[in-house]
Amino acid sequence: MYKSFPFYSSHSLSAELEVGVCYLELPLNRVDPAGIHGNASRWREGGDADLSVGCQVLNNGAPLHAVEAETSGAASYDEQRVAFFYGEALGLPVRVRDLSRDSLLVFTVRDGAGAIVAAASLPVFDARGVFRGGLQKLALHDDAEAAEAELEAAHASAEVGGRLGAFHGELRGDAEAEGGYKRYAPHDHLFRAEVFREGFGGDHGSILDEREDWLDDLALKRIGEQRAALNDREKWLRAPHCHDDERAMADRAFLCVELPKFDHPVLWEERPYGPPPVAPDVDAALARLVADAADTGDDASKLSEALKQAGLETNNDVIVYDFDDDEAQAARGTPAEEKYRALARDATRALVDTELRPDAEEGRALKRVMSAPGDSLASSDLELLWKFRHALTGEKKALPKFLLAVDWRDATEVAQVPALLKQWTRIDVADAIKLLGPDQAYQRRVVRAFAVDALRQASDIELVTYLLQLVQALRYDEKDEKGRSPLASFLSERAAQSIAVANFVWWYLKVGAEDATDEQSCATYRVFRGRFAEDLAEKAPDVYATLRAQEELIVGVLEAQARAKDEKGRAPQKQKKLREALGALRTPSLVVERGVPCPLDPDVMISGLHAPTSSPTMFKSALTPSLVGFTVRRPQTTAAPPQMPPPPPPRKRAPSTDGGFFDALRDAAFGDKPAKPPTAPDEPTTTKPYRVIVKHGDDLRQDQVVLQFVLLMDLLLKRVNLDMKLTCYGALATGASSGIVQFVEDSKAISDILAENQSSILNYLRSNNPDAAAPNGVRADAVDAFTKSCAGYCVITYLLGVGDRHLDNIMVRKNGQLFHIDFGFILGRDPKPYPPPFRLTREMAEAMGYPDGANWTEFRTKCCQAYCCLRRHAPLLLNLMSLMKDAGVEHLSEDASQKFQDRFRLDLSDEDAEHFFLELIHESLNAIAPVVLEKFHRMAVAFKY
Structure with a gap:
């Protein structure tokens, strides 16, 4: 006869879990009155002790109740056992049926102040899935500091990890680790x-x-x-x-607890769910298919095929929709609210009034919704946007928020979108960039095509400013059967007309196609790059050939730098290897004969390397970058190359600049430059070489993003006649771990300036810009350039959260312009503790006449003006930053985008924002930590080199 083994299934028990705390054995070596064996204060004896035991249940690493159950009575102390006896039952607000297979009981021992003294955990079910009943003993981990931090992290982030995770691992299942109770x-x-x-x-x-x-x-x-x-x-x-x-x-503390025992063993088992109910129309279709199959004598395989054709898969899998895991659903509200919204729209769908207009209160509410940063909208706001959708077609800023109000699962609502977009007024470039983002509401092809149409109004120079983000937006595009998308086609079209656009798109796609950290995006960029090259070779073969020759030249330089960097020995040996490699480099014939655009500045034509066997040098740093020069060509006044379109008619001119591509970008704020005489192939010139810093083994994509924002912010400031004298040099990542940076001539680090000029920046400015008649003997334009550039970079580095600002990466040019280099830490990240909002030293302030000088007052004024100006352009800057969150750049993520938004303080008025920034100036100027850390940095550099 078979013997029966009765048991309970865990899902059938509705009893609440209860845990008895029996006693706490203290480690003998830690209660030695003489304190010889350890820390006697952690485990105190007798009546001096005030220890409580708490318990909490975790399912899948997340707590099932916010507050842990804790012993309330006083424990009795047994001197022979060296133990506290509690004899208290803790009721937990968790039923047995709600426990998961990996449920844990987390026990903490706290002192009278509430600090964690020790911690341990116990799986509720053993390795066979049997509920642990009766007496259980746990070896406690008395790393108080670690237990405190890890338990707080577990409850804050709903996951258990770190050292506390190791505690749980020790006691998980029957195969407990040697560090748990098993060994004892x-x-x-x-x-x-x-x-x-x-x-x-x-x-x-x-x-x-x-x-x-x-x-x-x-x-x-x-x-x-x-x-x-x-x-x-x-x-x-x-x-x-x-x-x-x-x-x-004797060295360990132990906790004895008692779990409830039942009449029979309790085995973990989940309640089975049946197949989802089938809708009536599906039932009818299924009945017809079965009847037809029976009439025609079809076998089971044909019936199964017929079911598939009808969209009815013969699959018994159960699909459960979890609304809590759907971010879009969470933003729209609960399922009940969603159902109410759908029913309300169904009821009014036949009563559409295209002339409906909001009243005064509704108009204020709509204005608030349209001006609010971010995309988190309440259900009432979504309803308001949908109700007045026809009235909003004349509002540029309303389109992104309206698209969020569309229920893209409802075919009836989706069908109205194309017609509404045809009526909508043309949006600005900033909003067009937002519509190319990753939000599900912007993923539809009709929406992205509308955004691309809005981008067509941008000039080539303005387009280059946003190209980095536009190329990143390609990863969110839906390709057609030919592997194309509206944005990709637009970029190919503009690249065929502009060598500047083609240059940057070429390199951005190359970096994306070679980034192995994200295989899916890498494959996407490989497809786009192949299509882009095909289009360029077909529509603009001269541009295609030029870019191929340019890439061959730059890649050759990068490979020479890599070989020199790997050369054994000190910097002189590496430099010799670099010059040998560059001297042996074969320059493409097209580069020598016609010249190619410099990748950093397409306005500069280069025709090869400048003195490759004697000029290049290598810096003394961990990554040993090199300084390489390119020979520059200048144009003659003859016929123009056919691929360059004529410039648009001149408009209002900007203040005079030094010329070049980045100055042309600044001029975009006021209009393009007047048409130049037609040009012919370039000829060599005796001007200075165009020098770049070549880096290998360093990811320059983050520096590239920061310098792009510096350039864009300079453009936005110049639109309101705020010329902050910024030095907008370029950086270009040529791969995930290589790139080139423009070398700024006639500049020196502030650390060197202070060392060579009696700790005075003013002495440095005086030596390079003397004027006996001017105050302090320094030309007024040099002091003005230093004041304005310092103000501009204070604002920009604060907004971008640039960290690691020691005086080796803050530079000053001979004409007084200050600028920053090395942007390895941004958006609030900093390797040093207690960083100031931005770096402003006492020496920098004294050069501007601190505390009562006119230039110091001008500095404070310019800071406030620049901050308020950039706050008005926050939507554009935030949209650009959001497109970079999936670019694989270390410090650019969803959390980083929120930090970027917080720094604009959009909750403040302009007046309050000015007061806020003045406080930041005071805090940065009087910060003590940067001064101390700067001295340690100088010592570290001295010992290293």
């Missing part, structure tokens, strides 16, 4: 006796089904004698005959 269990004779005694108590859970009184009395007497002999833990664990593993128990 065979030698813990006292606890084994207690477990044996527990087996004789109560009607259920007994060891024997039929009792023998005489045998029970004999066994209980023997167990009692054994317990009495072992009750004095000091004598037991310090006896000469004691085993080494027993002695090890």
Whole structure:
């Protein structure tokens, strides 16, 4: 006959979980009154102790209840056992049926101040899925500081990790790690006796089904004698005959708890769910298919094929929709709110009034919604946007928010979008960039095509300013059957007309196609790059050939730099290897004969390397970058190349600049430059070489992003006649770990300036810009350039959260213009503690006449004006930053975008924003930590080199 083994399924038990706290054994070596063996204050003796035990249940690493259950009564102390006895049951607000397979009981021991003294965890189910009942003993981990930090992190982030995760791992399942209680269990004779005694108590859970009184009395007497002999833990664990593993128990604290026992074992089992109900129309279709199959005599395979054609898969898998994991759904509200919204729209769908206009209160609400930063909208706001969708077609700023109000799962609502977009007024470039982002509401092809149409109004020079983000937006595009998208086609079209656009798109696509950190995006960019090259070769073969020759030249320089960097020896040996490699480099014939645009500045035509065997140098730094020069060509006044379109008619001119591509970008704020005479192929010139810093082994994509924002912010400031004298040099990543940076001539680090000029920046400006008649003997334009550029970079580095600002990466040009280099830490990240909002030293302030000089007042004024100006352009800057969150750049993420938005303080008025920034100036100027850390940095540099 088969023997039955009755058991309970965990999902069938509705009883609440209860845990009994029996006693807490203290480590003998930590309660030594003399404090010889350890920290006696952590585990205190007798009446001085005030220790409580808390318990919390975790499912899948997340707590099931916010507040842990904790012992409330005073514990009694047993000097022989060196233990606190509680005898208290903790009721937990969790039912057995709600426990997951990996449920954990997390126990914490706290002192009277609430600080965690020790922690341990116990899986509710063992490795076989059986509920642990009865007495359980845990080895406590008394790393108080780690336990405190990890438990707080577990409750804050709903996950258990770090050292506390290791605690859980020690006690997970039957195969416990050696650091848990398992190693002590065979030698813990006292606890084994207690477990044996527990087996004789109560009607259920007994060891024997039929009792023998005489045998029970004999066994209980023997167990009692054994317990009495072992009750004095000091004598037991310090006896000469004691085993080494027993002695090890003297160093650990142990917690004994009791879990409920049931009449039968409890096995973990999840309630099975049946297949989802089938809609009536599906039932009807299924009935017709079965009837047709029966009439025609079709077999089961044909019936299955017919079901697939009808969209009815014969699949028994259960799909459960989790609204909590859907971010878009969470933003729209609960399922009940979503259903109400759908029913309300259905009720009014036939009553559409295209002339409906909001009243005064509704108009204010709409204006608030349209001006609010971010995309988190309440359900009432979504309803308001949908209700007045026809009235909003004349509002540029309303389109992104309206698209968020569309239920893209409702075919009826989606069908209205194309017609509304045809009526919508043309949006600005900033909003067009937002519509190319990753939000699900902007993923539809009709929306992205509308955004691309808005981009067509941008000039080539303005387009180049946003190209980095536009290329990043390609990863979110939906390709057609030919592997094309509206944005990709637009970029190919403009690249065929402009060598500047083609230059940057070429390199941005190259970097994306070679970035192996994201295989999916890498494959996408490989497709786009192939299509882009095909289009360029077909529509503008001269441009295509030029870019191929340019890439061959730059890649050759990068490979030479890599070989020199890997050369063994010090900097002179590496420099010699670099010059040899560059001297042997073959320059493409097209580069020599016609010249190619410089990748950093397409306005500059280069025709090869400048003195490759004598001019290049290598810097003394960890990555050993090199300084390489290119020969520059100048144009002659003859016929123009056919691929360059004529410039648009001149408009209002900007203030005079030094010329070049980046100055042309600044001129975009006021209009393009007047048409130049037609040009012919360039000829060599005797002007200075165009020098760049070549880096290999360094990811320049972050520097590239920062310098792009510096350039764009300079353009935005110049639109309101705020010329902050910024030095907008270029950086271009040529790969995930290589790139080139424009070398700014006639500049020096502030650290060197202070070392060479008696700790005075003013002395440096005086030596390069003397004027005996001017205040302090310095030309007014040099002091003005220093003041304005310092103000501009203070604002920009604050907004971008640029960190690691020591005086080696803040430079000053001879004409007084200050600028920053090396942007390895941005958006609030900094390797040093207590960083100031931005770097403003006392020496920099004194050069501007601090505290009462006119230039110091001008500095404060320019800072406030620039900050308020850039706050007005926050939507554009935030949209550009959001497109970079998936670019694989280390410090650019969703969280970083929020930090960027917070720095604009869009909750403040302009007046309050000015006061806020003046406080930042005061805080940065008087910060002590940067001064101290700068001295340590100087010492570290001196020891290193």
